[in-house]
Amino acid sequence: MSLSCKKMISVLSCVLFFCISMSLTPASAQDILADVDVGAAAAQLEKLKRSGRSALKQGDVAAAIKFYEDVLLLDPKSGEALYQLAVINFRKGNHVRGFDLIQRAVAVTPAQNPLPRLALAKALTEIGKGEEAVQEYERALAGAGPSFRYAKQTSLEMDLLRLRLALENRDRDRILEIGRALMIDHEGNRTMLEVVATTYARSGLFDEARLAYERLLQQTPNNPAVAFYLAGVYEALRQPKKAIKYYEQAIANAD
Numbered sequence: 001m002s003l004s005c006k007k008m009i010s011v012l013s014c015v016l017f018f019c020i021s022m023s024l025t026p027a028s029a030q031d032i033l034a035d036v037d038v039g040a041a042a043a044q045l046e047k048l049k050r051s052g053r054s055a056l057k058q059g060d061v062a063a064a065i066k067f068y069e070d071v072l073l074l075d076p077k078s079g080e081a082l083y084q085l086a087v088i089n090f091r092k093g094n095h096v097r098g099f100d101l102i103q104r105a106v107a108v109t110p111a112q113n114p115l116p117r118l119a120l121a122k123a124l125t126e127i128g129k130g131e132e133a134v135q136e137y138e139r140a141l142a143g144a145g146p147s148f149r150y151a152k153q154t155s156l157e158m159d160l161l162r163l164r165l166a167l168e169n170r171d172r173d174r175i176l177e178i179g180r181a182l183m184i185d186h187e188g189n190r191t192m193l194e195v196v197a198t199t200y201a202r203s204g205l206f207d208e209a210r211l212a213y214e215r216l217l218q219q220t221p222n223n224p225a226v227a228f229y230l231a232g233v234y235e236a237l238r239q240p241k242k243a244i245k246y247y248e249q250a251i252a253n254a255d
Helices: 003-023 029-035 038-057 061-074 079-091 095-108 115-126 130-144 151-168 172-185 190-202 206-219 224-236 240-254
Strands: none
Touching (some): 061 079, 079 115, 095 115, 115 130, 151 190, 206 224
C-alpha cells in the first residue's frame, strides 16, 4: 500500500472516530430533564411527606426520620423536611445537627411561615444565646404578620426572655419597663404574673413585686406558695403584721 493511501485511510479514520464520538456525547441537561416525569416525582415527594406527618402523629419518630430523610434525597431544599428533622434532632439533644438543619430550613422557607425561625429562637434560648434568640423571635413575628395564630403566645415568650436577660444584666429600668408592659398586654396570665413578680422581688423592686403577687393571689387564693412569697415581700418592706398575715394564710392553705 502506498504512503498516500495510508495517509488517506488515517484521515478517514479520524473523521469517522470524531463522528462516532459526537453521536455518543451525553445528552444536555435539558434533554435529561425532558425525559423525567416531573408529575410522578412531585407525587412521590408528597407521598413521603404525608407518610412523615402520619408517623409523627402516631409517635413513630424513627419512621418519620426515614421518610423525611428520603424527602431530602429527592429535594434537598424541602423546608418541611428540614424543619421536622431539625425539631427531632433538637429534642434528641443533637444540637449540632439540629442547628444545621434549622438554618437550612430558615433559608428556604418563606417569611410568612414563622415556624422554622421560632424553632431556631427556642434552640438559641436553650444554649444560652438569648440576645440572638430575641432577634429570631422578632424576625418570625415580623414575617408572619398580625394574622399569625400564635402571635400573642410568641410575643409573651419573647418578652419573658427579654425580662430574664434584663435580670441577668441587672438592668432595673429595663425590668420595670418590660414587666409593666407584660402585665398590661397579658393580663390574667398566671405564668406571666409569677415570673414578673419573682423577677421584681429578685431585683429588689418590692413594691412592684407586692402588686404582682397580690394580683396573682387574687387569681389563686388558695395557693400557699403565692401567699408565702407575698409574706416575704411584706417582710422586705418592713411590714411585719402583713407578713405574718400571709405566712399564716400560706400555712393554712398548705394543710
